Amino acid sequence: MSEVILFIQQLLNGLSLGSIYALIALGYTMVYGVLKFINFAHGDIYMLGAYFGLAVAGLVYSFCQLDKFGAISTHTFVPIFLGTGAVMLSAMIFCAIVGVLIERIAYRPLRNRPRLNVLITAIGVSLFLQNMTQFFVGAQPQAFKQLIPVRAIEGLGDLTVLSSQAAIILSTIILLVVLRLIVMKTKLGMAMRALSVNPTACSLMGVNIDLVISFTFALGSALAAAAGILVAMDSPSINPLMGNLPGIKAFVAAVLGGIGNITGAAVGGLIIGVLETMVEGYGFPQLRDAIAFAVLIVILLWKPTGIFGRVEREKV
Amino acid sequence: MSRARAILIGSFIVLFVFALTGEPVFSSRYAYFYDILINIGINIILAVSLNLVNGYTGQFSLGHSGFMAVGAYAAGSWSNHLGPAFADLLAGPHGILTPLLQPIGLQLALADNAVLLISTLFGGILAAITGLAVGIPSLRLRGDYLAIVTLGFGEIIRTLILNIDFLGAARGMSVRATHTNVFWTFGFAAVCIYVVLGLVNSTYGRGFLTVRDDEVAAEAMGINTTKYKVIAFVVGAFFAGTAGSLFGHFTGYLTPEGFNFFKSVDVVVMVILGGMGSTAGAVLAAILLTVLPELLRALAHTDFVPTLQASLESVIKVHLPPLQGLLENRLILYSLLLIIMMITRPQGLFGDFAGSRKRVRSAGAKVPDAELPGMAAATKTSRTPRTP
Numbered sequence: 001m002s003e004v005i006l007f008i009q010q011l012l013n014g015l016s017l018g019s020i021y022a023l024i025a026l027g028y029t030m031v032y033g034v035l036k037f038i039n040f041a042h043g044d045i046y047m048l049g050a051y052f053g054l055a056v057a058g059l060v061y062s063f064c065q066l067d068k069f070g071a072i073s074t075h076t077f078v079p080i081f082l083g084t085g086a087v088m089l090s091a092m093i094f095c096a097i098v099g100v101l102i103e104r105i106a107y108r109p110l111r112n113r114p115r116l117n118v119l120i121t122a123i124g125v126s127l128f129l130q131n132m133t134q135f136f137v138g139a140q141p142q143a144f145k146q147l148i149p150v151r152a153i154e155g156l157g158d159l160t161v162l163s164s165q166a167a168i169i170l171s172t173i174i175l176l177v178v179l180r181l182i183v184m185k186t187k188l189g190m191a192m193r194a195l196s197v198n199p200t201a202c203s204l205m206g207v208n209i210d211l212v213i214s215f216t217f218a219l220g221s222a223l224a225a226a227a228g229i230l231v232a233m234d235s236p237s238i239n240p241l242m243g244n245l246p247g248i249k250a251f252v253a254a255v256l257g258g259i260g261n262i263t264g265a266a267v268g269g270l271i272i273g274v275l276e277t278m279v280e281g282y283g284f285p286q287l288r289d290a291i292a293f294a295v296l297i298v299i300l301l302w303k304p305t306g307i308f309g310r311v312e313r314e315k316v
Numbered sequence: 317m318s319r320a321r322a323i324l325i326g327s328f329i330v331l332f333v334f335a336l337t338g339e340p341v342f343s344s345r346y347a348y349f350y351d352i353l354i355n356i357g358i359n360i361i362l363a364v365s366l367n368l369v370n371g372y373t374g375q376f377s378l379g380h381s382g383f384m385a386v387g388a389y390a391a392g393s394w395s396n397h398l399g400p401a402f403a404d405l406l407a408g409p410h411g412i413l414t415p416l417l418q419p420i421g422l423q424l425a426l427a428d429n430a431v432l433l434i435s436t437l438f439g440g441i442l443a444a445i446t447g448l449a450v451g452i453p454s455l456r457l458r459g460d461y462l463a464i465v466t467l468g469f470g471e472i473i474r475t476l477i478l479n480i481d482f483l484g485a486a487r488g489m490s491v492r493a494t495h496t497n498v499f500w501t502f503g504f505a506a507v508c509i510y511v512v513l514g515l516v517n518s519t520y521g522r523g524f525l526t527v528r529d530d531e532v533a534a535e536a537m538g539i540n541t542t543k544y545k546v547i548a549f550v551v552g553a554f555f556a557g558t559a560g561s562l563f564g565h566f567t568g569y570l571t572p573e574g575f576n577f578f579k580s581v582d583v584v585v586m587v588i589l590g591g592m593g594s595t596a597g598a599v600l601a602a603i604l605l606t607v608l609p610e611l612l613r614a615l616a617h618t619d620f621v622p623t624l625q626a627s628l629e630s631v632i633k634v635h636l637p638p639l640q641g642l643l644e645n646r647l648i649l650y651s652l653l654l655i656i657m658m659i660t661r662p663q664g665l666f667g668d669f670a671g672s673r674k675r676v677r678s679a680g681a682k683v684p685d686a687e688l689p690g691m692a693a694a695t696k697t698s699r700t701p702r703t704p
Contacts, residue, residue, distance in 0.1 A: 037460060106655055117658050119460045120654055124651045124652070124654030124655040127581065127647050127651035128652065131647045252468075286475070286478065287475065287479070289471070290472050296464065296468050297453065300457055300465060301456070
């Protein structure tokens with residue numbers, strides 16, 4: 001395999017990993033846009049999505065009378081597509097509800113308090129979700145059901161692209177387009193954008209701020225759930241702490257792209273994913289988890305507004 | 317001699333007497349309670365030192381366990397590699413102090429304690445240097461960004477240790493000399509409390525409080541905010557390092573996993589429960605949160621819990637996982653504490669500086685508004701002597 005092919009291979013792997021980060025980062029960036037705080041519990045929503053997906057996958061399998069493992073080649077296209085769609089949609093809806101509930105119970109009472117208090121609460125929520133999940137499903141990793149047959153796509157020469165990786169990249173593109181449409185073309189999307197510019201003026205214009213914030217949480221959590229399902233398709237082992245590191249890395253991605261900026265979050269996610277795969281692929285696999293933090297430190301010191309962020313003057 | 321210094325010296329005398337008389341019996345007969353006692357001491361150091369950064373200076377750090385790790389590993393490898401030689405130098409057959417100590421039979425005890433003291437100081441200093449290196453770039457950031465960056469540094473430190481073979485990497489490192497005792501643990505705790513209180517209550521230390529209360533205003537008044545933030549950070553890191561060293565010499569075994577994000581959260585919970593900016597609160601919360609998980613664990617192993625579970629399951633007709641898990645997992649308790657505290661009592665159990673001073677300020681502000689006749693007269697009379 002030549003160097004170039006190897007590089008392209010790493011790039012593709014990085015893009016599929018980066019898609020996951022991008023999907024999670026969108027939730028961080030949207031919540032930051034409207035509420036100006038880091039929703040620390042966002043990574044755990046992603047974990048909940050994967051677990052709920054696992055539960056639904058069990059139901060779907062028994063309902064559709066599909067084979068569990070092994071005889072996966074007998075699947076035809078339609079049941080695979082419908083089954084995966086059902087799992088993903090239900091997980092997205094479930095997590096959207098969870099996200100809204102968390103905002104309602106834990107964050108809303110703190111709406112006008114110092115941001116630090118909300119951050120501390122968010123850490124508390126994150127720990128609570130992790131440990132309650134651990135209590136209910138146990139700490140040991142669980143195997144995720146194979147939703148689509150995972151195999152290398154043929155006809156790409158030396159490149160190995162797994163069907164799951166292709167599914168991740170495709171689903172991410174679809175979700176990003178849908179999100180773009182929601183944010184740019186719907187009234188709620190417009191309200192979200194308005195809220196991120198000026199909350200006071202926004203409420204004076206008759207926007208129901210509570211509704212918009214709930215909607216933002218629902219949207220972000222649904223994307224995180226989708227990321228959870230997609231990652232479980234690719235590496236089918238899930239555990240209650242799986243949201244920790246991807247959550248923080250996705251946050252780094254959001255900062256890298258310019259927090260509060262939706263395009264930035266997507267681009268930042270892809271960059272982090274590619275960087276991480278490159279670092280791992282070219283000789284430093286142990287430093288894989290540290291690279292995101294290094295990026296964060298560099299970006300905050302060098303250009304704290306991120307790639308697409310705009311400079312905000314601090315008012316006294 | 318100030319009152320604080322008298323208390324410090326007094327507590328050292330008490331500790332010394334305990335070390336000579338009670339400690340050997342206590343540690344062997346009540347090993348479990350001795351463990352808890354040492355852990356309380358270590359947690360007090362951690363909580364009080366983090367409170368200087370998070371509470372008094374208002375710079376929310378989530379990387380305390382990273383500095384603890386630096387201290388623990390530095391001190392551990394110091395006493396592993398240089399400790400025996402140092403002990404020999406002091407109290408070996410040809411040691412400097414041997415002629416003095418041989419007759420009273422204390423040379424071994426002295427050598428042990430000297431190694432522990434020097435390695436703990438070494439760990440603390442290395443942690444402080446790390447704190448300086450981390451603090452200078454990251455303290456330019458504020459609020460939640462700082463929290464994430466310190467978390468990041470904590471994780472980077474952990475990842476680095478995981479990759480350094482000299483420190484045992486993922487296998488962990490055993491610390492051969494396990495001599496942490498009540499004297500040094502609480503001695504360092506007392507010094508930590510003394511230093512933090514001394515710093516904060518000095519004219520100098522007002523800088524910390526101004527940085528917390530209003531950074532922009534402090535800067536406008538000509539206070540070098542970065543300097544104060546870095547000092548608080550370095551002092552906090554130093555004591556975190558000493559706590560790490562004491563921890564390492566106590567358990568005798570270090571793994572990078574022991575210093576992960578959740579360890580930082582432990583300390584943060586103590587600071588928040590006690591009240592940010594209250595040293596007494598931090599001390600009490602450290603005691604409370606060391607003892608409470610033990611009590612809950614004891615509760616989990618009584619007959620009461622299975623009985624409760626059986627009756628609960630017969631009512632709701634759902635099979636639940638063993639409820640002991642809920643009680644034994646301290647993080648569930650901590651997470652609920654964090655959420656409930658922030659919603660109901662964000663100033664912590666023991667109130668805080670900011671709240672009490674705000675009351676004073678608002679009371680002072682009300683006086684001119686009310687225009688009390690007596691007050692006006694008082695101000696007039698006080699001015700009269702000035703006019704000739």
